[in-house]
Amino acid sequence: MTSRTSLAAKAPEERRRRILAAAVEVLKEKGFAGARIADIAAMAGTSPALVVYHFKTLDGALAEALGSVEDDFYTDLAQALPPKAGAVERLRVIGELGCDTGPAVGNWSLWMEVWVRALRDGQARALRRALDARWRQTLRECIDAGVAEGSFRCADAQATAVRLAALMDGLAVQVALRDPEVPEDRMTDLWLESAAAELDIPLRQLIKTKRRPPAKRP
Amino acid sequence: MTSRTSLAAKAPEERRRRILAAAVEVLKEKGFAGARIADIAAMAGTSPALVVYHFKTLDGALAEALGSVEDDFYTDLAQALPPKAGAVERLRVIGELGCDTGPAVGNWSLWMEVWVRALRDGQARALRRALDARWRQTLRECIDAGVAEGSFRCADAQATAVRLAALMDGLAVQVALRDPEVPEDRMTDLWLESAAAELDIPLRQLIKTKRRPPAKRP
DNA sequence: CCCCACGCTGAACGATGAATCAGGATTCGT
DNA sequence: ACGAATCCTGATTCATCGTTCAGCGTGGGG
Incomplete structure (x- = not known):
């Protein structure tokens, strides 16, 4: 054997x-x-x-x-987040990572599929729950760190994390469906603007790096 | 004949x-x-x-x-929005209307189905586009009215409308999937809190009416 | 050297479910 | 009242897949 x-x-x-x-x-x-x-x-x-x-x-x-996609998600998440970085920088990375610029564009379609399947299938529901909890926690930790170091101001960190995660899902739907109002390359900014409003930080700190090189996937 | x-x-x-x-x-x-x-x-x-x-x-x-669902949506939307009302009140109604408290809870599952179908089917994509445009426009008009009457402050009305609409979609996903972090009865508040932040209005104005009577649909 | 477990395959089976069809009933114009 | 169009139905056809099966090759252990 x-x-x-x-x-x-x-x-x-x-x-x-x-x-x-x-x-x-x-x-x-x-x-x-x-x-x-x-x-x-x-x-x-x-x-x-x-x-x-x-x-x-x-x-x-x-x-x-x-x-296997779930595993990849965890892997990508772990390796993409610089552990030694200010909360603002981390937030920016989170934004870019979540807004499809990180893995592949088609991944969001897959998550949407999972959502719909999760409506009826318990296993899919559990999967999504785990994924989402992990993602929210990442966000949450970043927010807490930012509040602790004085970069963010936020009344309810958990509620903010939930909202920012949900906003990302919602924006992703628009992008996946190629809504002209939410072109792919605006998604990150749109999200970061909301994050800035939620966390009471000046936008300039988040958007300092402008556009990044072309695409990553064929 | x-x-x-x-x-x-x-x-x-x-x-x-x-x-x-x-x-x-x-x-x-x-x-x-x-x-x-x-x-x-x-x-x-x-x-x-x-x-x-x-x-x-x-x-x-x-x-x-x-x-037919599309038609119902337009009908519900038209009859639910009081044309003669302050922007703040309108915003609150929009929030409650969108957050499934209006039509039926199961409607959001249907929209999610439409999203996924729209990934591949042009007709579904067109339908969703129309629905979403209509909804965003409703939001947009409300925001503009609020800004005009001095109730709201908002740098980019269109971006805000897009974000608030997307947030609602995202929150709806959590509710439809019965995420423990976003119980059905918190969705409206969650959304209104973001709206308050985006539009720079004190929360108290939005949440004045507490919980409303039971359910509407069996 | 042999053999057998594992990896693999083409072909066949069976279930499911959309769509067709050949009529029966009902309604309507005249 | 008498066609004819419209409604409606049960039974059948037909295509699509998931899954099973019987067997072929092969490489490693006895």
């Missing part, structure tokens, strides 16, 4: 990961409703039967795919 | 409306992905074939159902 994991036996595991990645991709492209086993197989360059072989069922594959 | 609309001929039309209402109900319960012709028929108390007879196809039925 242990022999399999020895040398060239990485191939099967590798294949499995490929399928998982393909599942994530399909999920982003077609959503939960439109994702077919055949799509995943095609995207991974294998046969539909193999997908079922590795993950017992389609729902299983999608669920595990979602889990 | 005109004769059909004369007297007792209302029955067919009535039946059709019933099916439409049933479609809306099913859409709220199961979402786009889960809505079956059989469900709609059962909910309306007729046969699946009749659904197809009136609306050529399932998608057609769902689309028309969505249209």
Whole structure:
């Protein structure tokens, strides 16, 4: 049993990961409703039967795919936030990170899919809850730090964190749906302006760095 | 041809409306992905074939159902907003109206469904765009009125309208997903607090009326 | 060297559900 | 009253997938 994991036996595991990645991709492209086993197989360059072989069922594959995205989220979050930085700087990073400039644009569509699925599916609901709690806590810690160091003024840190997180969700919807009123490149500023108002800090401190280089993803 | 609309001929039309209402109900319960012709028929108390007879196809039925919800939205909006009222009062009404206290709680799930569908379907995207534009404009007019009468102070009315609308969407997601951090009855206050901050008005003016009578829908 | 567990596949199965169809009933114009 | 159009229905057709299955190759352990 242990022999399999020895040398060239990485191939099967590798294949499995490929399928998982393909599942994530399909999920982003077609959503939960439109994702077919055949799509995943095609995207991974294998046969539909193999997908079922590795993950017992389609729902299983999608669920595990979602889990991998969750892991990525935590990883990205941990490595993107400079632990040694002023609260204002941290807030700016949080803003940019959340406003799709960080990971991929298509990620927000995926979250929206998760929301809708969470309306009926308990597992999806739990996933989203965990993700959101983590995100809110990040925000919350940043706010507390800012208040402690005197950069922010805020009556109710928790309520502010909830509102700023919700605002980000709401703005993301507009961006994902390509609302002309909320072009992708304005989202960050829009959010930071609200943050500035909520936290009673002058905007100039947040927007100091202007536009950043082109895109990150093809 | 005109004769059909004369007297007792209302029955067919009535039946059709019933099916439409049933479609809306099913859409709220199961979402786009889960809505079956059989469900709609059962909910309306007729046969699946009749659904197809009136609306050529399932998608057609769902689309028309969505249209009827759109109409309801406009109607509700028009009749709920007192044209003769101060901007502050109007803002409060808007907050309560948008925060699901007005129509039905389940409506927000429906909007979320529409968002996700709009990711891929042009018609849904157009619908949402129209709805959202209308809502934002309502907000915008209220803000402008408030600024004109000196109740509000606001640097960029349009950006503020966009943000407040987005915040409402975001909060609605939390409520629809029953996030413990955003209980249904806190949503309105949460939103009004942000509005107060954005528009530079003392909270007291907005929250004067405390809790309102129970629910409106079963 | 053999064999067997694992990885993998194409083909077949079965369920689900949208849409069609061939009529029955009802209503309406004349 | 008598067609004819409109409504309506049960049964059927047809396509789409998820899942199962029987078997093929292969590489590592006895």
